[in-house]
Amino acid sequence: MILQNVTDRNKRKEEEYYLASQWTLMRRKFKKHKLAMISLWVLGFLYFVALFGNFIAPYNLVAYNSKIINAPPTKIHLFHEGKYEGPFVYGIRMERDPVTKRKMYIENKDEIYKIKWFTRGSEYKLFGLIKSDIHLFGVDEGGVVLLMGADSMGRDLFSRMVLGSQVSLTVPFAGTIISFVLGIIIGGIAGYLGGAVDTAISRVIEVLSALPTIPLWMALSASIPPDIPVVRVYLYITIIVSFISWTGLARIVRGKFISLRKEDYIMAAQIAGVSNWKIILKHMVPGFMSYLIVSLTLGIPGMIIGETSMSFLGLGIRSPATSWGVLLQEAQEITSIAMHPWKLIPLFAVIITVLAFNFIGDGLRDAADPYK
Numbered sequence: 001m002i003l004q005n006v007t008d009r010n011k012r013k014e015e016e017y018y019l020a021s022q023w024t025l026m027r028r029k030f031k032k033h034k035l036a037m038i039s040l041w042v043l044g045f046l047y048f049v050a051l052f053g054n055f056i057a058p059y060n061l062v063a064y065n066s067k068i069i070n071a072p073p074t075k076i077h078l079f080h081e082g083k084y085e086g087p088f089v090y091g092i093r094m095e096r097d098p099v100t101k102r103k104m105y106i107e108n109k110d111e112i113y114k115i116k117w118f119t120r121g122s123e124y125k126l127f128g129l130i131k132s133d134i135h136l137f138g139v140d141e142g143g144v145v146l147l148m149g150a151d152s153m154g155r156d157l158f159s160r161m162v163l164g165s166q167v168s169l170t171v172p173f174a175g176t177i178i179s180f181v182l183g184i185i186i187g188g189i190a191g192y193l194g195g196a197v198d199t200a201i202s203r204v205i206e207v208l209s210a211l212p213t214i215p216l217w218m219a220l221s222a223s224i225p226p227d228i229p230v231v232r233v234y235l236y237i238t239i240i241v242s243f244i245s246w247t248g249l250a251r252i253v254r255g256k257f258i259s260l261r262k263e264d265y266i267m268a269a270q271i272a273g274v275s276n277w278k279i280i281l282k283h284m285v286p287g288f289m290s291y292l293i294v295s296l297t298l299g300i301p302g303m304i305i306g307e308t309s310m311s312f313l314g315l316g317i318r319s320p321a322t323s324w325g326v327l328l329q330e331a332q333e334i335t336s337i338a339m340h341p342w343k344l345i346p347l348f349a350v351i352i353t354v355l356a357f358n359f360i361g362d363g364l365r366d367a368a369d370p371y372k
Helices: 002-019 022-031 034-051 157-168 171-193 195-210 213-222 230-245 247-260 264-271 276-312 324-331 334-339 341-368
Strands: 077-080 083-096 103-114 116-126 130-138
Touching: 022 034, 022 341, 034 157, 034 341, 157 171, 157 276, 157 324, 157 341, 171 195, 171 230, 171 247, 171 276, 195 247, 230 247, 230 276, 247 276, 264 276, 276 324, 276 341, 324 334, 324 341, 334 341
Parallel strands: none
Antiparallel strands: 077 083, 083 103, 116 130
């Protein structure tokens, strides 16, 4: 009886496997890729932080404090003079080293500021719609909590990093979608129609691919007026990055369409009078959709590095707005890094995000490979 049940169960699993759709099989194989699943959770956490960034950040982008310029991260304490006080920070007192004359920040143990949850602070609009002044944590007026230290203008690096993620994680994603659509449409037209259209589009792709990246960024960024609102800068950067990045995918899609347009089912659709757009979107694109999904996930890291590089070079987001690239501008000098190593923390955020997207891309590539 037990043997019969095991046999029936194995038969059902075998039937489910052979009857499962391609997407179901991809999902099952993807779940077995441990690095990809971990990366998916990491990215989920990062995007959650970006989505609720105004609530999570204890300070806003324009909160300056000249008393904490280049201050190191504050230590979180639980005990004061042997007595449990709960999480708190001490006050900060600035002194100068008697020999080097460098600024030093010393804990003032006479001042205790308890860390409070759901405190009131600067006003903001959650999701750009809901007005609120509630922040996840904070301390009473007179104290500061600097989880990642302060920058050269006395601004909390943790708050700026959290709020900067809203740009660094969304501009590349939106830019990738735009370049993804452009690559499929333009490359598909070239590969499907062929002839003079293919020749013209191929020459345009070759010219754009031959342009040096940084000078092209500089030329396109120079067209953005310096006094326009930050939201429009955000939009323009998305368009600039998308305009540069669609050519590689278009070339690959063109090659795929050239090979697919000679297939019997495509020729049958043409004879049946199906429109060109319907043939492209309904019959040809799904034929290599798994590759396109992998290309999409692997294209986002390149966009993240592109946006970070533009902002790092001063060609993208400008202060008082911020992104991870803007935060890394202060890490250009070796002396600054040596004296204030916490300014490199945004670099680790970029590395973690890029690696997470790459691992997810690897997982999708393995899941879409029919020979694995």
